[in-house]
Amino acid sequence: MLRDTHLKINLDCLDNNVREIKNLISPDVILGAVLKANAYGHGSKGIAKHLYENGVNHFLVSSLIEAIQLRRENVHYKILIMGHTPDQYLNHVISNDLTATIFTFEQAYILNKLAKNQNKKAVVHLKIETGFNRLGLQVDEHTVSTIKQIVKLDNLIIEGIFTHLALTNKEKDYEQYTLFMHLIGELENHKIKIPIKHVCDSIGMVLYPEMNLNMVRVGALLYGLQSEEKGKLKIQQVMTFHTKISHIKELKKGECISYGNRWQAKDNTSIATLPFGYSDGYPRNMYKKGRVTINNKAYPIVGVICMDQCMIDLKHDKVTFDDDVVIIGDGRNNTLSFDAVSSLAQTNKNEIVSRFTSRVPKVYIKNNRIFNIEQELL
Numbered sequence: 001m002l003r004d005t006h007l008k009i010n011l012d013c014l015d016n017n018v019r020e021i022k023n024l025i026s027p028d029v030i031l032g033a034v035l036k037a038n039a040y041g042h043g044s045k046g047i048a049k050h051l052y053e054n055g056v057n058h059f060l061v062s063s064l065i066e067a068i069q070l071r072r073e074n075v076h077y078k079i080l081i082m083g084h085t086p087d088q089y090l091n092h093v094i095s096n097d098l099t100a101t102i103f104t105f106e107q108a109y110i111l112n113k114l115a116k117n118q119n120k121k122a123v124v125h126l127k128i129e130t131g132f133n134r135l136g137l138q139v140d141e142h143t144v145s146t147i148k149q150i151v152k153l154d155n156l157i158i159e160g161i162f163t164h165l166a167l168t169n170k171e172k173d174y175e176q177y178t179l180f181m182h183l184i185g186e187l188e189n190h191k192i193k194i195p196i197k198h199v200c201d202s203i204g205m206v207l208y209p210e211m212n213l214n215m216v217r218v219g220a221l222l223y224g225l226q227s228e229e230k231g232k233l234k235i236q237q238v239m240t241f242h243t244k245i246s247h248i249k250e251l252k253k254g255e256c257i258s259y260g261n262r263w264q265a266k267d268n269t270s271i272a273t274l275p276f277g278y279s280d281g282y283p284r285n286m287y288k289k290g291r292v293t294i295n296n297k298a299y300p301i302v303g304v305i306c307m308d309q310c311m312i313d314l315k316h317d318k319v320t321f322d323d324d325v326v327i328i329g330d331g332r333n334n335t336l337s338f339d340a341v342s343s344l345a346q347t348n349k350n351e352i353v354s355r356f357t358s359r360v361p362k363v364y365i366k367n368n369r370i371f372n373i374e375q376e377l378l
């Protein structure tokens with residue numbers, strides 16, 4: 001490893017979460033693993049490979065570029081691009097054997113033509129708008145006829161149909177679901193049967209088992225990001241964030257730290273400098289709120305957090321340069337979990353995990369041992 005600041009990704013915890021989720025859903029429901037945003041910061045290549053070796057073979061990403069990055073690993077799992085793929089990139093969907101999300105006849109028509117040119121069939125999932133109002137084919141009096149036209153295109157395989165819940169409340173979520181199921185019913189009346197129907201993300205999967213249909217699209221819970229809506233699931237947080245001390249110095253009462261000298265020592269104290277900052281993805285607004293943990297004891301971040309470094313108040317405790325500094329832990333042993341950090345930073349867990357930058361090496365743990373280290377040399 002070329003840097004002390006790193007992410008630890010515990011594949012044993014990931015395995016536990018897969019088992020827990022598989023126990024929760026019925027055996028005929030496909031576990032679709034959401035690997036967008038570099039697998040929520042866990043490294044999509046490493047995570048995909050590990051999941052595939054452990055029986056998960058449906059992967060979902062948000063964009064074409066993420067799908068191609070995964071496909072380069074040369075493993076032939078299914079990859080659904082859940083977002084929009086602009087017309088000019090659709091040929092890559094076909095040449096990389098990806099599954100596209102389609103919600104207009106125009107795109108279906110273009111994709112069909114491109115597939116014909118490559119002498120292939122393009123696999124698609126239709127996205128239906130039911131109230132999230134992000135992407136999808138609006139449900140109105142034209143929807144069935146539009147889908148009928150799409151189904152007639154010879155070089156398309158309509159493998160799936162889906163919608164996304166806004167998770168507003170039970171009543172609103174059911175309105176969305178009912179609208180979706182009503183459309184499915186109408187399509188079936190017209191002899192259009194689409195094999196994979198899906199609605200639920202992590203929270204939907206737990207809250208509404210009856211909506212699991214043929215597949216669930218699971219991100220947050222797979223990575224063990226704790227949620228109040230985890231039901232009976234005993235999930236374990238997969239990722240933790242660590243570093244080591246780069247410098248220790250004594251500060252006299254009245255001396256100040258960092259930009260604007262906004263933190264002043266009330267007493268003589270000892271200060272450690274840590275080699276991580278906001279450009280690694282740690283929220284800059286953790287100033288005055290953040291703390292790290294060394295030997296099970298918490299130490300506050302003092303002074304403004306810099307791009308690449310920050311300081312903590314050791315209060316003369318004995319620590320060494322070899323000690324593991326837990327910046328974000330799993331919540332045990334006095335550490336802040338992703339859940340705690342995201343509340344303090346006034347954002348959500350997904351934002352914190354997904355914005356770690358490429359200069360942070362990832363250390364993969366399997367059977368309690370280092371299994372692989374991934375670091376990008378730019």
Ligand SMILES: *Cc1c(COP(=O)(O)O)cnc(C)c1O
Binds near residue numbers: 201217219
């Ligand atoms: C991100 C995403 C998911 C996964 O959401 P989690 O809450 O992380 O499980 C599911 N479906 C769609 C359409 C998404 O964009």
